[in-house]
Amino acid sequence: MTTFLQLAVSGIALGSIYGLVALGFLVIYHATGLVNFAQGQLLMAGAMTAYVLLMQLDLGYPLVLLGVVVVALLLALVFRYGIHRPMVRRGAPTENMVVATIAFGLVLTAAAELGIGNTRYGVDPIFPGAPIAIGGVSMQTQSIVITAVAWVLVGLVWFFFTKTLTGVSLRAVGLNRTAAAVSGVRVSRLITVAFALSVIVTAVGGALVAPIIGAGPSMGLAIAVKGFAAAVLGGMSSVYRGMVAGVAIGLIEMLSSYYISSAYAPVIAYTILFLALVLMPARVRKSGATA
Amino acid sequence: MNVPRPRRAALAALALGSSIALVGCATAGSSEAQSGGDTSSEGPVKIGYIGALSGGSASLGVPIQHGIELAIDQLNEAGDLGRELELVAVDDEADATKSAAAAQRMVTEDGVVAVLGGPNSGTVLANNPIITGAGVVQLITVAQGDNLIDPETPGADLTYQVTENNSYDVGAIVQLFEDGAYDAICAVSDTTEYGQGGIQTIRTVFEERGLEIATAVSHEVNATDLTPQVLSLRDAGCDAVYLFDYGQDAALFMKTVNQVDWEVPVIGGRGLNQAAFLSIAGEAGDGIIFPSVIDPEKASAQEFIEAYDAKFGEDDDPAHTFSALGYDSVMLLAAGLEASGFEGGEALASALEDVTLEDAASGKEGSTLTYTYGDHRAPSDDFLTFWTIEGGEYQLYSRDVQSTRP
Amino acid sequence: MLEAHGLRAGYGKGPDVLLDADVVVGTGEIVAMIGLNGAGKSTIARTLAGLLPARSGRIVFDGDDLTRATTDERARRGLMLVPEGRELCASMTVAENLAVGTVPLPRAERRRRAAENLGLVHELFPILEEKRRQPAGSLSGGQQQMVAIARALMGSPRLLILDEPSLGLAPLLVREIFQVVSRLNGDGLSVLVAEQNAALAISHSSQAYHIELGAVSTTDATSEQRSLLKGGVVGDDRDEVVALQLPDYRWMGRRSPEAVAR
Known part of the structure; x- marks a missing residue:
């Protein structure tokens, strides 16, 4: 039982990160219909920023998190005004834009390799100290922080999308751009808001996970694939369903790795993604987006 | 020690599997520079270094270069050689193609008398034919591939390995397990070909020594969580772990072992001497055991560490393993050059075959770095020590594990 | 309130669908655009709301030139479209x-x-x-x-543009919606309504434009429109509604089939 709980605790923390990445995917997808394949690299950018600010510049965590948000905001603006909007204005087809997101990700990776270095760097946790043990189950403080912050962020994003006029308007932009425009919603500006929100959430996810797995240019892909799986598994519809799906994937990964076989755990995780991709589209069409 | 044939094959396979980069298609070097570098008696003698100074292997390549620089500075300052040495360092980014191109430029344009090879076996395999093809001597500082010294290759006469090779390390690690008299030794690796091949080889070597791997688990490379793997091994009753990982995965494994409060000896590879590992693992790396070439009780090692830290700072290469090998490479080369009258090529090669370094920075007290005719692997028996990490700092674990030349 | 002159617009890279259309809605007025399906009523509505860019011409709302303004900006200024569908x-x-x-x-x-x-x-x-x-x-x-x-x-809103509000609705509902529009107009809201159901639209309008396909010369068209504007059509007059359906009130700027073919 202790072993099961131990695995569950790890799975929830890991899955919460997948959920955050899913959240990042969904926010841009809802606003623009674009699947952003640079999400993993944006997570990496958050982690690398945290590394530079915390370990190289010796700033405190409040400033580090502020810095991560600022860098995320800048990246979002570059992404939106440097790539996305010009392509939209030229009437670029969706597939070109998807390729552009992949290219943007590759550029971010190369920039991190050249600017910071191509290796994994350790990042101190927010609360250093021994793992906390409760009834035989031990947790790293950082895992607790990850889980808590991830769910708070999902809560905030949910609140934003359902309880604020800007959030509801942003959903309207994604659901029916004409409806939003004739209602006076500043469509272009709100799409920028969506990019900023998505990148900030993802980059904060990166900063959170860095103390556990380190920060490095190539860290994003594995997490992004599972985050994407979580978004699809959640029906590409709601932020909290993506989060729940993320946690489910994290749990399955941990439990199957222990109880079935550690060698097949990645296979199991990717099988879930394939199943999700094959089975989900019908449901996505039916349910539509509801926050 | 006499190594039975099958085991040698197994070790070679392990070494092959652990060559980090792919072997590039290097073209044979031009034979114009047959003299093998600068033999004029004017000005400084140029020594080349091709290694990864940026990218993932830079945490190995840069300390090597610093060790080289320290040695050259000391020699030039002392002035005993009669000639100044000058370093020409090129970054190959651990890329075989770039490494081959750098070698070509170095032997044709820079006129180096010898080239020091970097940390990656793959790049050395790519640049060695070009260097030796031009009649220039190469000393391999840190790359451990068993196949780097191969009498069958045309450049074998001009190629020297300073470091102990992979088989040497694995033999010492197996010795450590033997000494521990463990009941259930378990193994961890990633699911890549490198990791799985490594586990296979370890199994074979263990069998030959009458040991067995009780349980082996694997994980994705650059894993995000290793809780299931750690719990699997713990619940399987393992009392020692062979961690065939380095970098992030090794750090994460140790973090998890410490998190679930499992007291178990974990033994890893020499790559854990990188500052990068310490940076990721922090104090969570505590308890991991791995081979090193540094003996803190050896006077020459102490002198080297003191001088190195004074020049580059304590955090530059806290384990001093790779910098020491870079340093000793220059010392071996300098002895050879002195004997050959600063002539490169064949003259330097045959001079090196009589070189012995009794007071090298690397190696356990009593060991030597020695080249003899037909034996271009320098470390003698009992070259290795075992280290661990305590409170986020490198600490000596044991000087008593026997290590033998394969 | 709204003055649009010489509007030209079309879809994608296609030819102009609107040909120098003029639309004027005075403050407190309720103006109808009637015509068959595909006559260009929606194109005018969409162009006025900014969903379709005007290729030439001017749209002035409350004295401000909004020809280049985005849809959402027009909406925020009170020029609001209830789109078709x-x-x-x-x-x-x-x-x-x-x-x-x-x-x-x-x-x-x-x-x-x-x-x-x-x-x-x-x-x-x-x-x-x-x-x-x-x-x-x-x-x-x-x-x-x-x-x-x-x-x-x-x-x-200060000007409400209704694009085909009756489409696909039961007659009773249509009547209810128009009653509401009339009531809002009575409270001072200006309204421009594009409606296929001419009888209904005109019965609730103070003026109407009749929009249809047709090859009429530009000068002719302008004079037609002017006369239409001057004369107007007062609501609740069945005879006037019939009159409106006569070819005399022909069109406002739909490119002729020959022109399209060219």
Whole structure:
């Protein structure tokens, strides 16, 4: 039982990160219909920023998190005004834009390799100290922080999308751009808001996970694939369903790795993604987006 | 020690599997520079270094270069050689193609008398034919591939390995397990070909020594969580772990072992001497055991560490393993050059075959770095020590594990 | 209130569909655009709202040139379109759809005026209050049209452009919607309504444009329009409605089939 709980605790923390990445995917997808394949690299950018600010510049965590948000905001603006909007204005087809997101990700990776270095760097946790043990189950403080912050962020994003006029308007932009425009919603500006929100959430996810797995240019892909799986598994519809799906994937990964076989755990995780991709589209069409 | 044939094959396979980069298609070097570098008696003698100074292997390549620089500075300052040495360092980014191109430029344009090879076996395999093809001597500082010294290759006469090779390390690690008299030794690796091949080889070597791997688990490379793997091994009753990982995965494994409060000896590879590992693992790396070439009780090692830290700072290469090998490479080369009258090529090669370094920075007290005719692997028996990490700092674990030349 | 002159517009890279169309809506007026399906009524409505860029011509609203303004900017200035096909956010609730409509209100008084407007909307369409928590897509066509109009009203429009509000609705509902529009007009709202049901539209209008395909020379067209504007058509006059359907009131700027072929 202790072993099961131990695995569950790890799975929830890991899955919460997948959920955050899913959240990042969904926010841009809802606003623009674009699947952003640079999400993993944006997570990496958050982690690398945290590394530079915390370990190289010796700033405190409040400033580090502020810095991560600022860098995320800048990246979002570059992404939106440097790539996305010009392509939209030229009437670029969706597939070109998807390729552009992949290219943007590759550029971010190369920039991190050249600017910071191509290796994994350790990042101190927010609360250093021994793992906390409760009834035989031990947790790293950082895992607790990850889980808590991830769910708070999902809560905030949910609140934003359902309880604020800007959030509801942003959903309207994604659901029916004409409806939003004739209602006076500043469509272009709100799409920028969506990019900023998505990148900030993802980059904060990166900063959170860095103390556990380190920060490095190539860290994003594995997490992004599972985050994407979580978004699809959640029906590409709601932020909290993506989060729940993320946690489910994290749990399955941990439990199957222990109880079935550690060698097949990645296979199991990717099988879930394939199943999700094959089975989900019908449901996505039916349910539509509801926050 | 006499190594039975099958085991040698197994070790070679392990070494092959652990060559980090792919072997590039290097073209044979031009034979114009047959003299093998600068033999004029004017000005400084140029020594080349091709290694990864940026990218993932830079945490190995840069300390090597610093060790080289320290040695050259000391020699030039002392002035005993009669000639100044000058370093020409090129970054190959651990890329075989770039490494081959750098070698070509170095032997044709820079006129180096010898080239020091970097940390990656793959790049050395790519640049060695070009260097030796031009009649220039190469000393391999840190790359451990068993196949780097191969009498069958045309450049074998001009190629020297300073470091102990992979088989040497694995033999010492197996010795450590033997000494521990463990009941259930378990193994961890990633699911890549490198990791799985490594586990296979370890199994074979263990069998030959009458040991067995009780349980082996694997994980994705650059894993995000290793809780299931750690719990699997713990619940399987393992009392020692062979961690065939380095970098992030090794750090994460140790973090998890410490998190679930499992007291178990974990033994890893020499790559854990990188500052990068310490940076990721922090104090969570505590308890991991791995081979090193540094003996803190050896006077020459102490002198080297003191001088190195004074020049580059304590955090530059806290384990001093790779910098020491870079340093000793220059010392071996300098002895050879002195004997050959600063002539490169064949003259330097045959001079090196009589070189012995009794007071090298690397190696356990009593060991030597020695080249003899037909034996271009320098470390003698009992070259290795075992280290661990305590409170986020490198600490000596044991000087008593026997290590033998394969 | 709204003066648009010489409007040309078309779809994609296609030819002009609007040919120098002129539309004028005075303050407090209710003006109808009638004509057959495909005559260009929606094109005018869309161009006025900015959903379709004007290739030439000018759109002046309240003295400001809005020819290049985006749709959302026009909406925020009070020029509001209730688009053809309603364009609701189907998976959002009725209340959320209406909330989006409050975006044009000034931020400082948004809360108060949104509450006022919601009260008005619920009074006009009581069914929407009942269904406020339901997804808009689950409502009947007539109820959805009510949501679309209500959404526009939430933003306190000064000119409401209704594009085919009766499309696909039961006659009774259509009548109800037009009664509401009339009432809003009575409260001072200017309205431009594109409507296939000419009789109905004209019966509620103070003026009407008749838009249809036809090859009429430019000068001819201008004079036709002027005469139409001057004369106007006063609501509730059945005879005038019949008169409007005569070819005399022909068109406002639809490119002739020959011109398209060229």
